[in-house]
Amino acid sequence: MGALNQLRRAINRVALADRNYAFLFEPEPGDEVVSLDCETTGFDPWVDEIVSIAAIRVTHERIHASSAFRALVRPESAIRPASIKVHRLREQDVADARPMQDVLPALLHFIGSRPLVGYWVDFDVRMLDKYLLSMLNIRLPNRRIDVSRLYYDRKYGRAPPGTQIDLRYTSILTDLGLQHHPQHDAFEDALGAAEMYLLLDDMRQRGVTLSREPMRTQDQFALA
Structure with missing residues (x-):
């Protein structure tokens, strides 16, 4: 981990608003990662919202697909037609889903301190950071791959x-x-x-x- 990332991690640890989530800063648990993906209402992390999220643990040569974390999310604003064409999730599909503030605690416990894997994973993390800043006053500290x-x-x-x-x-x-x-x-x-x-x-x-x-x-x- 680079010096700048170590500094950001230290700042996040001090800024953490709820010590019940200190597990996010524990050492990485060996040869384990979590593959992460979010579907969103658009591409602006500070304006758009998450409508679906999935996380899958990967250990050694095994993908734990059957125990994956999966959740639909009810956004606060209407889903634009352009984004529906991409992820095919309509207002009625997420009407009974929980808001992200209710989904996030279970997701964080699922991820723990494991590195996050994804395709352009920085975007997914930036989307999550918006909710983390509101809930815990931090950005997600996990290493990204x-x-x-x-x-x-x-x-x-x-x-x-x-x-x-x-x-x-x-x-x-x-x-x-x-x-x-x-x-x-x-x-x-x-x-x-x-x-x-x-x-x-x-x-x-x-x-x-x-x-x-x-x-x-x-x-x-x-x-x-």
Whole structure:
């Protein structure tokens, strides 16, 4: 962890408004991460809201999909038609859901101090930070692992200038030979990111790089 991140973490720890959530600052629990995804009403973390969230624990070579955290969230404002076209969640679909303030405590206990994995995971964390600042006066302190960054390092880390770079979610799935899950569903996107993470982290540990020609791999891991 860099010095700046350590400083931010220390500031967050002091600013924490409820010591019942001090577990967020405990040491990372070994070889465990949580794959996270949110569906939102838009792309502005300070204006838009979360309408669906999923988190899946990943340990060693196992994705714990059957015990995933999944929740629909009732936003305070109306869901815009443009966002409905993306995630297909309508007003009636979330009418009986809980507000994010009620969902957040259970999510934080599920995540704990584990690193967060995701595709462009910084966006999901920024969306959560809005609610955390209101509830706990902190930003989420967990380390983040972006699968698009892992993929970039394995495929384009030593690419010559001018190389065409493709970091699209579907392109990464295809290149890794992974199943294409329905997009813009929080659980399916979190599951896809977890699968990417296991393959790419294994490649990183073995020092394996991806050819810049399309490739498929059938590395094995287990769903639980």
